[in-house]
Amino acid sequence: MSLYGRLFARFYDRTLAVSEEAGLAARRAAVLAKARGRVLELGAGTGLNLAHYDAATVTELVLTEPEEPMLRRLIPRASAGDPRASAVRAPAEELPFADASFETVVSTLTLCTVDDLAAALAEARRVLTPGGRLLFLEHVRAGDAREARRQDRLAPLWRRVGHGCHPNRDTLAAIEAAGLKIEHVEHDRFPKAPRIVAPLISGSAVRPS
Ligand SMILES: C[S@@+](CC[C@H](N)C(=O)[O-])C[C@H]1O[C@@H](n2cnc3c(N)ncnc32)[C@H](O)[C@@H]1O
Numbered sequence: 348m349s350l351y352g353r354l355f356a357r358f359y360d361r362t363l364a365v366s367e368e369a370g371l372a373a374r375r376a377a378v379l380a381k382a383r384g385r386v387l388e389l390g391a392g393t394g395l396n397l398a399h400y401d402a403a404t405v406t407e408l409v410l411t412e413p414e415e416p417m418l419r420r421l422i423p424r425a426s427a428g429d430p431r432a433s434a435v436r437a438p439a440e441e442l443p444f445a446d447a448s449f450e451t452v453v454s455t456l457t458l459c460t461v462d463d464l465a466a467a468l469a470e471a472r473r474v475l476t477p478g479g480r481l482l483f484l485e486h487v488r489a490g491d492a493r494e495a496r497r498q499d500r501l502a503p504l505w506r507r508v509g510h511g512c513h514p515n516r517d518t519l520a521a522i523e524a525a526g527l528k529i530e531h532v533e534h535d536r537f538p539k540a541p542r543i544v545a546p547l548i549s550g551s552a553v554r555p556s
Pocket of ligand 1: 389390391392393394395396412413414417437438439440454455456457460461462463511
């Protein structure tokens with residue numbers, strides 16, 4: 348892992364703190380309120396979602412994360428919180444789980460960073476039970492053409508700053524292209540964040556039965 352990757356993980360929570368306080372944490376809570384049954388989280392990072400799962404509706408929580416510096420922070424948080432939570436090292440594109448084995452898959456601020464968006468979503472669909480839900484909170488490509496062009500221009504630089512983050516992905520279209528049916532979506536702005544990552548979507552998509 349690069350030095351930047353280690354620093355990114357070390358300062359991740361501090362970097363996001365202002366946004367979390369300004370409303371991002373509330374958006375996480377609103378999205379995760381729909382988590383049910385056996386839940387899989389993609390690219391769980393340092394575990395900022397852990398506080399938002401409802402123990403009454405989540406029977407098991409499997410947190411995946413491919414990067415070692417993130418995992419080092421995630422594992423103690425996961426094991427300190429809930430005995431039903433565990434952390435597994437895995438990229439979203441190759442999930443080491445059986446078909447149709449989770450009622451809920453969660454991605455928050457992760458689909459911008461996965462190497463292969465279509466492969467990650469195909470895996471999410473594969474591991475979901477029929478009728479199961481993908482819950483998402485993602486910054487995305489702007490709907491406004493001028494803002495999107497600006498994202499395109501700055502994307503190569505931002506990929507370095509954001510440790511692999513693509514600011515200009517049309518994630519909603521990719522979710523639909525993966526065969527998941529959008530059930531609910533809200534368009535919003537990432538609170539207190541640079542403009543390049545401001546367009547935000549949150550909601551749920553269902554794996555058809
Ligand atoms: C911006 S962070 C988001 C972390 C967390 N989901 C959150 O909401 O705070 C992006 C995360 O995606 C992870 N990541 C990078 N490549 C990935 C991949 N191929 N599959 C899954 N996660 C990946 C990173 O290690 C990092 O933890």
